[in-house]
Amino acid sequence: MRNPLSVVLLNWRDMNHPEAGGSEKYLSEVATGLAARGHRVTIRTAAYPGALHRETVDGVRYVRRGGRYGVYLRSLAALGLGRHRADVVVDVQNGVPFLSPLVRGGNPVVNLVHHVHREQWGVVFGPAVARAGWFLESRIAPRVYGRSRYVAVSESTRDELGGIGVDVDRITVIHNGTDAVADEHVSRADHPVVIVLGRLVPQKRVEIAMQAVRDLAVDHPDLELWVVGSGYWDTELHRVADELGIRDRTTFTGHVSEAEKHRLLAEAWVLALPSLKEGWGLVVVEAGVHGTPTLAFADVGGLNDSVRDGETGVLVHGGQAEFTAALGALLDDDAGRTALSERVVEWVTRFRWSETVTRWESLLHAAAERREDQPRPGDNRVGGHREADH
CATH class of the missing domain: 3.40.50.2000 (Glycogen Phosphorylase B;)
Structure with a gap:
């Protein structure tokens, strides 16, 4: 040992x-x-x-x-x-x-x-x-x-x-x-709910999700947006919600406990992640535990690894218009969303x-x-090294 x-x-x-x-x-x-x-x-x-x-x-x-x-x-x-x-x-x-x-x-x-x-x-x-x-x-x-x-x-x-x-x-x-979470007593919301979860900073581009919700509200009058998290961009996002006329359908929760975070993820229909950059996107697998699929952009680094496009979520090529259209398609397609939900639950079990x-x-x-010797060629995996002498 x-x-x-x-x-x-x-x-x-x-x-x-x-x-x-x-x-x-x-x-x-x-x-x-x-x-x-x-x-x-x-x-x-x-x-x-x-x-x-x-x-x-x-x-x-x-x-x-x-x-x-x-x-x-x-x-x-x-x-x-x-x-x-x-x-x-x-x-x-x-x-x-x-x-x-x-x-x-x-x-x-x-x-x-x-x-x-x-x-x-x-x-x-x-x-x-x-x-x-x-x-x-x-x-x-x-x-x-x-x-x-x-x-x-x-x-x-x-x-x-x-x-x-x-x-x-x-x-x-x-x-x-990801966490092993028991949510057998949490039911999916009976009306469309989009959740954005993370630090409230400009590079998360929450405004894209807000714009999409405004545009889709015409066909989904009961659509809600939950913005979960805290950060210095919070005041600006409140201003944007007022400007877009979606303040009455947008809930800003601020920082929440781990238990509350998972409850909200379990109730939401879709996780919107319009971030400019993610190394992996921890929230993707946190949402996936509850069968909540992710909608994100395809050109955002690690989200190509954590989201399997068309299987566990949807990766969008393009900008605001394409993001809005993809979100609308997810909200309208109950069977497709259910299939994504089932597959994402299976997908995230490999991440512990x-x-x-x-x-x-x-x-x-x-x-x-x-002691930081030169690596062996191709040695980018862990394992197979000699035991310590000390």
Whole structure:
């Protein structure tokens, strides 16, 4: 049996952060899963109002220092000063990299990437910052992590990383899992309900779903839209709802509990996911547990991996008009929607957090043992490595 590892994970937010999303859910599941298996796990993340600077939850030690950007410098300083004795450090690169290899002296670092942010820089920032951010992500990070292992959450993300110069032989794909949820007492709504779930930020493009609901309301007078989640774009979306005249059929729930989230997903007819970019789309499999199919755009990275077009959901080629037409077709086709529902339930059974944690555990042991040696050709899967000596 392998010895327990000491693992430090660096991310700009934790699961309880007001702006937490799928990336934080993924990290939380991996961290708690590793801790439950006896590993010493620390998450360094940003501080935020109401959060303790240090605490231990579900066996995971949390250290919160720095703000949205200060967390990067504070984390690097802590590693450089030797405040964490880690067998492996995991950087979570959400656009901006932590660049831990600069202070790790060749000791193991794994870089976790959910998706490449090429399109998103210009949506969130002005031109100058967008260019600098993209340069950091696409030119600097691949060099700094040149001897590190990468983890991508989808095959599409792996391919995108390869496109910016990352050696694909160093990339392991480890998918999201999903929760096992009992919803036998939750019934599908008796009228059409479209749900949008996620952080309320511009790149999620919730406005596309709102426009579609407005256009379809003529033929579906009882159509509702549930916007579930929180974020700084909330006020703008309320304004759009008023402007479109759909405020009376749109419910903004704000942040909800996990139980409430799953209840809403189980009741909805369709999950609308018009996002500009997703590395995988955790909400796709969360909805799929309840037999709720997803409608999304075909040119959005990891959604091509999590949604099987025509089998577990629908991927749209085009823009607003095509999205609206596809949503209308789903709402009108009870038999087709039922078939999608049955197939998506079967599809998501292959994604379990326990398997995600097992693959991470194997990869981290391999990284600790090999000390970032050069990978063997084609070695982009975990397994088959020698046992640790320590």
